[in-house]
Amino acid sequence: MILIQQLRLLQQVIDYIEEHIKDEIVPENLATMAGYSPYHFYRVFQKLTGYTLMDYVVKRRLQYALHELINGKKVIQIAMDYGFETHAGFTKAFKKCFGSPPSLYKIHCPKSLPQKSDLISIHQKNTGGLVMQPMIVKRRSFTVAGKTFEINMGNVAYTRDAPAIWDQEGLADGSIERFLYQSLAPKKHGEYCINLSPSSTEDKFIYLFAVELDDDTSLSDDLTTLKIPTATYAVFRTPLVAVEKFASAIKGTWKYILEDWFPQSSYEVDEEVYDFEYYDEHCHHWDYEKIYMEIHIPIKERG
Numbered sequence: 001m002i003l004i005q006q007l008r009l010l011q012q013v014i015d016y017i018e019e020h021i022k023d024e025i026v027p028e029n030l031a032t033m034a035g036y037s038p039y040h041f042y043r044v045f046q047k048l049t050g051y052t053l054m055d056y057v058v059k060r061r062l063q064y065a066l067h068e069l070i071n072g073k074k075v076i077q078i079a080m081d082y083g084f085e086t087h088a089g090f091t092k093a094f095k096k097c098f099g100s101p102p103s104l105y106k107i108h109c110p111k112s113l114p115q116k117s118d119l120i121s122i123h124q125k126n127t128g129g130l131v132m133q134p135m136i137v138k139r140r141s142f143t144v145a146g147k148t149f150e151i152n153m154g155n156v157a158y159t160r161d162a163p164a165i166w167d168q169e170g171l172a173d174g175s176i177e178r179f180l181y182q183s184l185a186p187k188k189h190g191e192y193c194i195n196l197s198p199s200s201t202e203d204k205f206i207y208l209f210a211v212e213l214d215d216d217t218s219l220s221d222d223l224t225t226l227k228i229p230t231a232t233y234a235v236f237r238t239p240l241v242a243v244e245k246f247a248s249a250i251k252g253t254w255k256y257i258l259e260d261w262f263p264q265s266s267y268e269v270d271e272e273v274y275d276f277e278y279y280d281e282h283c284h285h286w287d288y289e290k291i292y293m294e295i296h297i298p299i300k301e302r303g
Helices: 002-019 027-034 038-049 053-070 075-081 087-098 102-108 119-125 163-167 175-184 243-264
Strands: 135-139 142-152 191-195 204-212 224-228 231-237 267-269 276-279 294-301
Touching: 002 027, 002 038, 002 053, 002 119, 027 038, 027 053, 038 053, 038 119, 053 075, 053 087, 053 102, 075 087, 087 102, 102 135, 119 243, 142 175, 142 191, 175 204, 204 224, 231 243, 243 267, 243 294
Parallel strands: none
Antiparallel strands: 135 231, 142 204, 142 224, 191 204, 191 276, 231 294, 267 294, 276 294
């Protein structure tokens, strides 16, 4: 009950930030709005959203700014509107937040406005934090190779339905992963987890655990290859979480994508192409205190 009350109080703060995204945000005023001391408010906000207060405010401002950028507004005007004193200051903040300059990132931005955060819904999905806007990326065709697994499992729709697969022999202990890297030596590190089950199959789940296959690599007969066609993807990152919350963050992010993001977006799933989960070094809990992975879903504009 206390948690739900906290979420409702913070939702008021989140809504206020959205409504005043171009105005000066005074942290102490937000703490007063929520009925907390500033110190306690900052701790509760980060615990329940996964972001520090001002980190969240800056990210939301930049997402709204990006929406205006792709609709033709000049960068200098956008920078001034969202509280950045110079073009350079805006660009620096943007690169720090998203890893690329606005001129490049706008190519990969959803056309719709950033969706408002619903803290209670996010909590119920157990994502471990807020899920930010995806990147929209067109990717050329590529080939992967790996091992397939088949289990009896009903009502399979997307890769999100596959958590039971990770208990299979060879995946749980990492031996399949080691074998693929040793035998295929891919130039790019990262594992692809793909649901190969045809839509007509209701009682079986076929799952491919693979790495990227380079053109000059020889292949043994016991491996399965799959060519992924050129497609446009919405690429989501799970919230940064400790390793013990990683599985629930993945499952919760899938639920958010399919139940919240798609219904409010201008896109639909392109069912002619495979969705996949992508795991790289950022999910190595032995290297990072908090980890994340990516969910790539093929999309097309709604008809």
